[in-house]
Amino acid sequence: MASMERKHEICTPFIPRRSALTKTSAEIVSEARQSLRVQSTQRPFTPRDGHRQLFGKSSVRADRGSRPPSAFSLHTQNFDAPDSRPGSGTRLSPLDHKPKFPVPCDAEDAFKAFPKPPADPLEVKKGLAGARVRLLRAGSLTTLPPVEGHTDATERVNPDPGQKQLSAKRLPATDHTKVHGGPCKPGPHRAASERRIKQPGVDSGLRPADCTTGRRTELGDGDDTTSKEEDAESLMWNNKIGPLLQELETVAAGSSEASVDRLCDLCDGLRGTLAEADMLGRRCKRRSGILRALFHLIDLNSAQLNLHIAKLCLALCVSGNNLLNICKLIFQISRSESNDILFQNNSIIDSLLGVLSNEDVSTSGEALLYCVGTLKFLSGNSAILRLLLDKNCVGVAQKLIQRLHTVEETHFTMAGHILVQLTATLRNLADHPDSRPLFVSFSVLSQLCLVLRHHRKDQDICTNISRIYSKLSSYSECRLALAQTPDCYRLFLELLSKHHQKQDLVVRLLFTLGNLTAKGEEARQELYQCKGCMDTLLRLYDSYQRRETGVPSSSKPPVNTQEDDDVLVKLVRVLANMCIHPAVGPALASNTTFIQLLMETLELRSVQESEELLVNVAATINNLSFYQEESSAIRHSRLTISNLMLKLVLSYSMDAMLEATRVYGNLSQSKDVRDFIIQNKVHQFVVTLLDSKSTEMCFSACGVLTNLALDPPNRVSLSLEAAAAKLVDCLRDLGPGDWQLAGQVCQALWNLIGGGSEKLLDTQETESLLEVLITYSDEEEALKWIENADMRAYHKECWELEFLPVAQKLMKTLQPPDLIE
Structure with a gap:
């Protein structure tokens, strides 16, 4: 009876243990090492687009005629000078000449100089403003020169329609002279309007001093604050702003290279002056004159100057067509990488983020598109990428995404264009650790x-978005945030099914799923329980395994691209990770279609061309072979799989050898597989692996040898290969650094000598083994080289759990009877 009990103890095969009891850290590591393994792979590589375009060559929008262009021409005439005024609805060609309408200063009524004025004064005012709007819109920057002797229409047209109507109602109905100031005195000397700055095509918006005073007296009756503000603005204009505009024109006329830097300084100085006077935005009544002066400079075609112009125009809150053209102008500059340095030395990025924060897609959709497209280009520069993070670009992008969720159906297409640029920008931002x-x-x-x-x-x-997820899901905090997003697994499966032919999308979604299932038990089960999960994944598997050549014949393997193999690598990794869950694993092991696809991959692919794929397939089979239920398809196909593993064992790839050896370690629990290994001389190769000095390789080899030594005939075959001597060397060299390996070596030796029933070790081998066992069985001697307290505790657990019990049993068997107490 005792001999039977000992025989049963001797013949314990190499079977990984799974206990429902609370495990120590050593037990957890041991299980992970001996059985189920999480698979890892490299993140898909995204090549950098060599050309900066809104939509790259791989875009599905590449053939759409309606998509916004990346290349265009911008000139002065593209801009609308009277930016603060409503459009006339009709765009006329610019005038070839500049007609001049002189208005005599001694006229009783300035409006009499114009033909056929309306009788009603309200109609007079409204009609004049409307005419000016149409002329300025039509002629753009080649507009009418300043009209002498009457108030500029710019002041009479309020940007706010409500305020415009209110001002008109407050005008006296009978006295035109008071509305436009007192009558000008006749004579050769004109009023203070002569002192204003006159620029070709630029309306400075200055008025005669006496006319201005009269107007304020009439309209500002009882409003001293308004009068003081207008006086202050006029003073600022005459003393600072006007001279700056005149100097801009003078320097621009010089058109030398040195003048560009001077013009940039003048633009910055003008912006500072306006900011100091609180006249940025739309608060400056002569704002349109400033804009016209700035727009004239665009034809100088200087990227550096145009960025300064754009920054000032955005600070003046241009809108409509001008906002679009300014965003186009900035986008055009950003298309050249050589201009990136200009953005680093300019606060224009703040202005762009301001546009993204304040503009709405329903009114400024195309402007937002080019604005985000600029940020996409700039975020490819590492230095600017850091700036974008510091300026809260991620937060601005998140707010914009929220606004784009609520767009109306009529703006859905433009929202999609914007999101292409925005998600590409976020993809670049995701590269930085601080993001x-x-x-x-x-x-x-x-x-x-x-x-x-x-x-x-x-x-x-x-x-x-799949690129963003593939980057960020490699990090625990991002992976957790994504895993907690409701229905993300179902969404990913829907996308995989819908876009199954778009390889770059599929491979990244699979990589993300592989990351999610690598660490969390809940993720493995939640993914598996999604409706149609296995159908979707296995259809992908079958599709990419047969792409380009259809169903392969036995004589002609398929010619698959590296990209197709990459999809299969990521897909098999997801399935391998799902196998780890105790409820999912048995179901997958019983899925005949799944197992057939795995075996087909092993049969059709070569290690030379598809090394990573075959390694992942072998690892998946190893995980599935852990489940030994009667329904397991792995169990029913174990001999076929054992035969397919031969190409991996005999390959040049150490990773392929390792995974194949692990598979043999699990499958060799069955006697027919052990017989197959001996018959095909695989045991010779396994013994040779003990010389590798790799702890993982030796551990797997020891697992196979432990099972092979269960059968007495196999012990003789192993002894002929000097397996015992190699095991002793492995224990001596690698044991102190890996007590799990040391324990497995002792288990293989125990089975090899038949629990002491067979004498397969000579005297020298026995003495050498006893010496090592005695030394390593002493705790102080075994752990003396470990200084770190935490590591010492871990190694002690492994030493006590994995090594000491079997070592003591082995020593008791090997020692002479007279030395046994």
Whole structure:
């Protein structure tokens, strides 16, 4: 009876243990090492687009005629000078000449100089303003020169329609002279209007001093504050702003290289002056004159100057066509990488982020598009990338995404164009380590899931977001945030099914799923329980395994691209990680279609061309072989799989050898597999692996030898290969650094000598083994080289759990009877 009990003890095969009891850290590591393994792989590589375009060559929008262009021409005449005025609705060609309408200063009524004035004074005012709007719109910057002797229409047209009507109602109905100031005195000397700055095509907006005073007296009756503000603005204009505009014109006329720097300084000086006087935005009544002067400079075609002009125009809150053209102008400059340095030395990025924060897609959709396109280009520069993070670009992007969620159907297409640029920008930002906390704190990852739901048909948007996820899901805090997003797994499966032929999208979604299932048990089960999960994944598997050549024949393997193999690598990794869950693993092991696809991959692919794929397939089979239920398809196909593993064992790849050896370690629990190993001389190769000095390789080899030594005939075959001597050397060399390996070596030796029933070790080998066992069984001697307290505790657990019990049993068997107490 005792001999039977000992025989049963001797013949314990190499079977990984799984206990429902609370495990020590050593037990957890031991299980992970001996059985199920999480698979890792490299993140898909995204090549950099060599040309800066709104939509790259791979974009599905590449053939759409309606998509916004990346290249265009901008000139002065493209801008609308009277930016603060409503458009006439009709765009006329610029005038070839500049007609001049002189108005005599001694006229009783300035309006009499114009033909056929309306009888009603309200109609007079309204009609004149309307005419000016149409002329200025039509002629753009080649507009009428300043009209002498009457008030500039710019002041009479208020940007706010409500305020315009109110001003008109307050005008006296009978006295035109008071409205426009007192009558000008006849004579050769004109009023103070002569002192104003006159620029060709630029209306400075200055008025005669006496006319201005009369107007304020009439309209500002009882409003001293308004009069003081107008006086202050006129003073600022005459003393500072006007001279700056005149100098801008003078320097621009010089058109020398040195003048560009001077013009940039003047633009900055003008902006500072306006800011000091609180006249930025739309608060300056002569704002349109400033804009016209700035627009004239654009034809100088200087990127440096145009950025300064754009910054000032955005500070003046241009809108409509001018806002669009300014954003186009900045976009055009950003298309050249050589101009990146200009953005680093200019606060224009703050202005762009301001546009993104304040403009709405319904009114400024195209301007937002070019604005975000600029940030996409700039975020490819590492130095500017850092600036964007410091300026809260992630937070601004998150707010814009929220606004784009609510766009009306009529603006949905433009919202999609903007999101292509925005997600590409976020993709670049995700490269920087400091961006990860921002993506989490601003809930950008969950917001992007909403974008995927709304734009699931848009391959460009889906691909960009998949790139963001593939980058960030490699980090624990981002992975957790994504895993907590409701229904993200179902959404990913829907996208995989819908866009199954778009390789770059599929491979990144699979990589993200592989990252999510690598660490969390909940993720493995939640993904598996999604409706249609395995159907979707296995259809992808079958599709990419047979791409380009159809179903392969036995004589002609398929010619697959590296990209197709990459999809299969990521897909198999997801399935391998799912196998780890105790409820999912048995179901997958019983899935005949799945197992058949794995074996087909092993049969059709070569290690030379598809090394990583075959390694992942072998690792998946190893995980599945842990489950030994009767329904397991792995169990029923174990001999076929053992035969397919031969190409991996005999390959040049150490990773392939390792995974194949692990598979043999699990499958060799069955006697027919052990017989197959001996018959095909695989045991010779396994013994040779003990010389590798790799702890993982030796551990797997010892597992196979432990199972092979269960059968007495196999012990003789192993002894002929000097397996015992190699095991002793492995224990001596690697044991103190890896007590799990040391314990497995002792288990293999125990089975090899038949628990003492067979004498397969000579005297020298026995003495050498006893010496090592005695030394390593002493705790102080075994752990003396470990100084770190935490590591010492861990190694002690492994030493006590994995090594000491079997070592003591082995020593008791090897020692002479007279030395046994």
